[in-house]
Amino acid sequence: MQKKLGLFALLLLVGILSALPAWAVEPLRIGALFSVTGPASFLGEPERNTLEMLVKEVNAKGGIKGRKLDLVVYDTQGDATKAVQLATKLIKNEKVAVIVGPSTTGETMAVIPLVEKEKIPLISCAAGVKITDPVKKYVFKTPANDHIAAEKIFNFMAAKKQKSVALLTVTDGYGSSGREQLKDMAKKKGISVVADETYGPKDTDMTAQLTKIKGSKADAIICWGTNPGPAIVTRNVKQLGIKIPLYQSHGVASKKYIELAGNDNAEGVILPAGKLAIFDKLAKKDPQAKLLRDYNAAYKKTYNVEASTFGGYAYDSFLMITEAMKKGAVTSDQMRDNLERIKKLVSVSGIFSMGANDHNGLDLSAFEMVKIVKGDWEIAK
């Protein structure tokens, strides 16, 4: 009898405990897949840092509409197979309501079939066009498409009456995607591509490619890559005495690029930059200016380094999730619907206006054309 009573009491206790979270609001579980280590760690590290910082900040203020956030971050090491395993773990074991990441296009593409099947919204921090084109029901992404940056450059070139271009792109995912977009966009804008050269991500000298470009009849050069390649290209351009304008991609829109290339060599280089890189140069009335300044200050205070565009992608994802919650999303499906309804959300990468046919939500205003003058950015005119 005694034993039976004990069991009964235990059951009752278990019953009460498991019912408890229904009274207090259960926190929203956010899963994150970032390549914190490995070759793409320059993306994953600031992304994780940003998300952790923001979640802490919101929870300290009591959460969103009284609901706290619970963040689970997994490191994919830039490996697509690992990304899929960890995504499964996030959905099945951690029961997350929404996933932020992965950091790279390859990983994101690998994870998409899974989240579509499990109906968990995914906000990718990778830039590849194919992530949201064609639109997938549960998949969103925050970085602007490469072709927007390409279009921005070509519009600028058209205004300067430059009619032919030489391409110099890196042979990795970023470069080959950029190369396709550039060639595509050049055709649309009526600019002829007279040289189409590439270099390896670890190459240390690009004078051969640039000599060939020098011999072509190009009006300008567009280089598409991430550091350190574009910095070496910039130095080589100077070394060979090439006088035509050099455009770089948004992939090097950081002070690091100027530092690596050297102030003298980088003088006059023009590139489309996300607004975070130039927040102190923006007009006062720019809607993003205050948010960018605050983000940079908070990040610097917490991690002792400047905020980066990449961390900005995680910032965008976070803002979208909290916006969806503010509009009343509780379940994953409500979250998805509210994400799609986001309109004019001012964030780091730009001002997002989603729609059923647009799961990225950014336009040409996401970038600003800047020119490097005396080692600093200036809005290019």
Place this chain on the structure above:
Amino acid sequence: MACLKQRNMGLSDQIAQYLVSGLSTGAIYALIGIGFAIIYNGTEIINFAQGEMVMLGGMFTLFGLDVLKLPLPVAILMAVTLTTLSGVLFERLTIRPLKSPTPLSLVIITIGGSILIRGIAMLVGGKDTHAIPAFSGSDPLSIGSATILPQHLWIFALTVIAIVLNKLFFQYSITGKAMRACAANRRAAGLVGIDVRRMVLFSFAISAGLGSLAGIIVAPLTMTSYDVGVMLGLKGFCAAIIGGLSGGLGTVLGGLLLGVLESLGAGLISSGYKDAIAFIILLLILFIRPQGLFSRAQTERV
């Protein structure tokens, strides 16, 4: 006007620039290749951690410049010393403890060691790429219609000094001769009273020092980061193989040839195949002339 002139740049001018660019890149490969050759000549080991010594040279210099705020010459001296010590440590900790060394196990150990060194460098120094100032400015110098940077001259000079010293050391000094004896026949060298282990240690120290010097001198051009040693090491290895792993002129010619072919290939054929060209040459040489392009077949290397 400059623009017009530039547009009329003829093919011969282009080829001149390809050659100059190729030679300057090739000199870098050669300098790194010599490090491979020295260890091979002293021990018959291919040390795949040689690329990491190149990386350490650049990273230690950066540490001296940025963190300790030392003047450049002092930072270089410190970097060479520290890298040489790292080479010695590497040998003591990984090569020497091996009971019965076989070529295969030694090669695998050096590959493992290189991954470890790279990992430590990443943890300590971070993942960023860093620039190091050029030794004597970065205003390009013209050679005919082609241009070159002052830093390239430093590289050429160091390469020449390295070959000369290397030749003198291995031909005329007792230690150098003893090291060659060890490579030719370990057992026999031991029997005539040469301290074989000491010679192995020496060759690691010398090649680490030379590797770091190479890393320091190329850093203003290639910049430096924890993973810069991988590709440079591989290209240096190619150069050494083309040159038949000779510590002298063969490797240098190998490096220059590699650099020029890469540059001409990128310029005249397609830049997409630049690295493919280098590695196809490496494979062809390993298949057809494993003793290298410039040396006669030698029985003791078989």
